[in-house]
Amino acid sequence: MARAAAATADKNPSREDFAAMLEESFVTNDVQEGAVVKGKVVGIEKDIAVIDIGLKTEGRVPLREFAGHGRTADIKVGDTVEVYLERVENALGEAVLSRDKARREESWVRLEEKFNANEKVTGVIFNKVKGGFTVDLDGAVAFLPRSQVDIRPIRDVTPLMHNPQPFQILKMDRRRGNIVVSRRTVLEETRAEQRSEIVARLQEGQVIDGVVKNITDYGAFVDLGGIDGLLHVTDMAWRRVNHPTEILTIGQTVKVQIIRINQETHRISLGMKQLLDDPWQGIAAKYPLNARFKGRVTNITDYGAFVELEPGIEGLIHVSEMSWTKKNVHPGKIVSTSQEVEVQILEVDPVKRRISLGLKQTMANPWDAFAEKHPVGSNVEGEVKNKTEFGLFIGLDGDVDGMVHLSDLDWTRPGEQVIEEFKKGDMVKAVVLDVDVEKERISLGIKQLGGDPFAEAGDLKKGAVVTCEVIAVNDGGIEVKIVDTDMTAFIKRSDLARDRNDQRPERFAVGEKVDARITLFDKKGHKVGVSIKALEIAEEKEAVAQYGSSDSGATLGDILGTALKQRDGK
Numbered sequence: 001m002a003r004a005a006a007a008t009a010d011k012n013p014s015r016e017d018f019a020a021m022l023e024e025s026f027v028t029n030d031v032q033e034g035a036v037v038k039g040k041v042v043g044i045e046k047d048i049a050v051i052d053i054g055l056k057t058e059g060r061v062p063l064r065e066f067a068g069h070g071r072t073a074d075i076k077v078g079d080t081v082e083v084y085l086e087r088v089e090n091a092l093g094e095a096v097l098s099r100d101k102a103r104r105e106e107s108w109v110r111l112e113e114k115f116n117a118n119e120k121v122t123g124v125i126f127n128k129v130k131g132g133f134t135v136d137l138d139g140a141v142a143f144l145p146r147s148q149v150d151i152r153p154i155r156d157v158t159p160l161m162h163n164p165q166p167f168q169i170l171k172m173d174r175r176r177g178n179i180v181v182s183r184r185t186v187l188e189e190t191r192a193e194q195r196s197e198i199v200a201r202l203q204e205g206q207v208i209d210g211v212v213k214n215i216t217d218y219g220a221f222v223d224l225g226g227i228d229g230l231l232h233v234t235d236m237a238w239r240r241v242n243h244p245t246e247i248l249t250i251g252q253t254v255k256v257q258i259i260r261i262n263q264e265t266h267r268i269s270l271g272m273k274q275l276l277d278d279p280w281q282g283i284a285a286k287y288p289l290n291a292r293f294k295g296r297v298t299n300i301t302d303y304g305a306f307v308e309l310e311p312g313i314e315g316l317i318h319v320s321e322m323s324w325t326k327k328n329v330h331p332g333k334i335v336s337t338s339q340e341v342e343v344q345i346l347e348v349d350p351v352k353r354r355i356s357l358g359l360k361q362t363m364a365n366p367w368d369a370f371a372e373k374h375p376v377g378s379n380v381e382g383e384v385k386n387k388t389e390f391g392l393f394i395g396l397d398g399d400v401d402g403m404v405h406l407s408d409l410d411w412t413r414p415g416e417q418v419i420e421e422f423k424k425g426d427m428v429k430a431v432v433l434d435v436d437v438e439k440e441r442i443s444l445g446i447k448q449l450g451g452d453p454f455a456e457a458g459d460l461k462k463g464a465v466v467t468c469e470v471i472a473v474n475d476g477g478i479e480v481k482i483v484d485t486d487m488t489a490f491i492k493r494s495d496l497a498r499d500r501n502d503q504r505p506e507r508f509a510v511g512e513k514v515d516a517r518i519t520l521f522d523k524k525g526h527k528v529g530v531s532i533k534a535l536e537i538a539e540e541k542e543a544v545a546q547y548g549s550s551d552s553g554a555t556l557g558d559i560l561g562t563a564l565k566q567r568d569g570k
Contacts, residue, residue, distance in 0.1 A: 041079045049075060107140035108174055115169040120186060125161045133157065135167060135181055142167070142179035151187050195266045198227045202268070204258050207275065212252045220244045222256060222270055229268035231256060238273050238280075238312025240298050247272075279312035284348050287313075287355060292362060297339045305331045307343055307357055315355030317343060324360045324367070324440070325399045335359070366398035370442065371435040373397065380444070384426045391415070392422055394430060394444060402442035404430055411447045411454070411526050412488045453486035454523045460485070462521045465535060470512045478508050480516070480530065487528050491516065495531035498540075503533075 042058060043050035052058045075081065114121050123135040125144060132145040144167070149157060160183075167181040202208070202224070210222035210229065219232040231254075233241050241247060248254065256270040287293065287309065295307035295315070304318045320327075322334050335341060347356035374380055374397070382394040385401060392404040406415025422428065430444035460466070460482075468480035468489070477492040496503045508514065517538055520529030 038080055041075060041077050041081060044075070044077060049081075051081065104139040107138045111137060111140055111169065111179065112172060112174070115172050120166045120168055121181070122164050123167050123181065124164050125157070128157070133161075137167075137179065137181070140179060142169075142181045144181050144183065148182035148184045151184055151191065192266075195227045198225065199261060199263065199266050199268070202258055202261060204261055206258045208256060208258065210254055210256055210270070212248050212250050212254060215244050215248060215250060217243065220248050222254060224268070227266065227268065229256070229258070229270040231270040231272060235259065235269075235271035235273055238276065238278065239308065240306065240314055242299075273312075279310065280350060280353055283313070283350050283355075287345050287348055289345050289348070292342055292344050294340060294342050295357075297335050297337055297341060300332045300335065300337060302330065305335050307341060309355070313355070315343065315345075315357040317357045317359050321346065321356075321358040321360055324363065324365060365437065366400050367435065367437040367440050367442075370396065370398050370400055371437055374432050374435075376432050376434060378432050379429060379449070380432060381427060381429045384422055384424050384428060387419060387422065387424065392419065392428075394428060396442065400440075400442060402430070402432070402444040404444045404446050408433070408443075408445035408447055411450070411452060411486070412528070450486070452526075454526050454528075460518065460521060460528075462518055464518045464521075465515060466518060466530065468514055468516050468530060470508050470510050470514065473505050473508055473510060475505065478505050480514070482528070482530070483513070489528050489530045491530055491532060495519075495533045498533050498536040 039051040039053035039059070041049055042052045047062060048060050049062075050058050050060055111121060121137055123137040123142065125133050126136050127134040129143070132143055133149070135142045135144050148170075149160070165183065166186045167183055168185040169179060170182050170185075171178065171180040173179075208224055210224045212220050213223045213228060214221040217233075219230055219236075221228045222231050231244075231248075233244050236244065236247050254272065255275065256272055257274045258268060259271045259274065260269040262268075293309055295309045297305050298308045298314060299306040302319075304316050304322070306314050306316055308314050317331075317335075319331050322331055323329070326334065341359060342362045343357040343359055344361040345355065346358045346361070347354075349355070380394075380396055380402070382396045382402070384392055385395045386393040391406050392409075394402045394404060396402050406419060409415045409418040428446065429449060430446050431448040432442065433445045433448065434443040435441075436443075467483045468491075469483055470478050471481050471488070472479035475493075477490055477496065479488060479490050481488045493503050493505060496505065496507070514532060515535055516530040516532045517535035518528065519531045519534050520527060522528070
């Protein structure tokens with residue numbers, strides 16, 4: 001019975017023994033779920049690594065988790081590795097482990113240290129996503145925006161993928177699991193360092209070989225061995241270069257001189273023409289004033305045309321020096337690009353590198369030709385080109401214009417009145433009064449075609465009595481022509497009679513002859529004035545003086561009657 005009891009006791013442990021066994025089962029070397037623990041590789045089965053972390057059962061981890069992006073799995077039996085314990089035991093009684101999560105936890109700690117220290121990290125671009133790419137930072141996945149891939153936009157990122165390379169962490173948020181990195185920042189820093197080293201070795205005035213990297217409308221960028229310099233289009237040649245492609249091609253090796261270096265911005269200005277002789281040296285002796293040369297029109301603007309006299313030497317024909325007669329015409333209607341023209345040197349400025357040229361000076365001056373062919377006093381004929389407030393413009397021989405001033409339209413009538421009788425297109429005759437070649441002016445006269453009535457006036461003077469013929473009647477008075485002359489005058493209503501009741505223009509008829517007295521006779525100003533009233537008053541005074549006074553007993557009518565009879569010979 002005792003042996004049986006003992007045997008039974010061995011098979012059925014006491015309560016104390018069970019408690020000890022339970023406590024022993026919980027001793028797991030302080031291993032907790034959700035933590036990174038160390039384990040030992042105890043076996044490799046196909047694509048699975050068996051890991052012992054000190055629990056009753058081992059865990060299994062896919063070998064690919066030990067490889068990572070861009071790396072192969074380098075693991076063997078006996079290696080100690082760190083894994084993440086997700087669960088102590090699953091439904092199969094095995095520990096659930098993860099190498100990826102362990103690496104991610106490790107990476108976050110290291111990345112935060114690098115981020116705080118502003119240090120670069122190594123990563124691998126492994127996938128393309130919206131707006132950019134994903135980068136494996138040894139377990140942690142970061143986002144690389146497309147704008148941060150390179151210094152310049154690149155179309156194909158394939159050569160960069162799956163290759164370890166440095167990145168700069170721009171932003172980290174562990175709670176959200178977000179990391180943003182930049183490859184561009186690293187490249188810019190590296191490039192800045194390289195540029196500083198290269199710039200330090202370069203000097204202004206140095207001649208160096210470079211390769212044309214890019215061509216724009218305003219110049220070309222030349223690679224000087226790690227740094228670009230700008231070769232502006234104006235520094236490519238002494239002659240005018242309309243576009244850099246006239247001289248350069250991409251990939252071409254060129255010899256350039258360093259003109260300027262900006263140490264702060266690392267901008268370098270280059271020149272090619274500086275390596276050639278300056279054609280402007282001794283330019284004044286080469287192109288003396290008033291000498292004539294042939295050149296080629298290279299460019300036409302609103303204000304003139306540029307003419308190349310030789311490679312590197314251009315002069316400007318200002319629009320005012322292009323034609324003697326075409327004043328308001330665009331230069332493109334006088335010359336054309338690439339046309340060969342003869343020009344005259346008007347001015348040379350070696351300091352400002354400017355040459356003023358004249359085109360019209362190589363042609364006959366039409367004003368000289370006109371003056372020679374039509375001296376002052378000769379008669380000409382032309383078409384009325386324009387009417388202005390001060391006269392008529394007449395088209396003449398040699399494509400020049402002459403002007404008839406208002407005062408030269410008629411001897412006696414106002415020019416403002418006479419000009420209305422002319423219209424554009426009329427053919428008129430005139431007399432040449434003056435030709436000013438320097439000012440390019442021709443003065444003409446129409447009234448000079450007839451004789452000067454004032455010069456032929458004979459004994460006419462102020463106070464003389466004349467007979468006039470009525471040629472027009474209006475409300476303000478009558479217009480008359482002095483008989484036996486070409487002079488006309490206007491008698492105002494107030495000068496038509498001494499008596500106010502008789503100051504009526506309608507009393508007179510066209511063709512009627514009346515006597516009047518000259519009240520104004522200006523030979524120089526070609527002005528004449530007549531008055532019937534003045535004649536009546538003068539006759540009254542004369543009669544009173546000759547035949548008696550009004551207080552002699554005779555009436556004024558008697559006196560005037562006697563005077564009139566005496567005057568008429570009765």
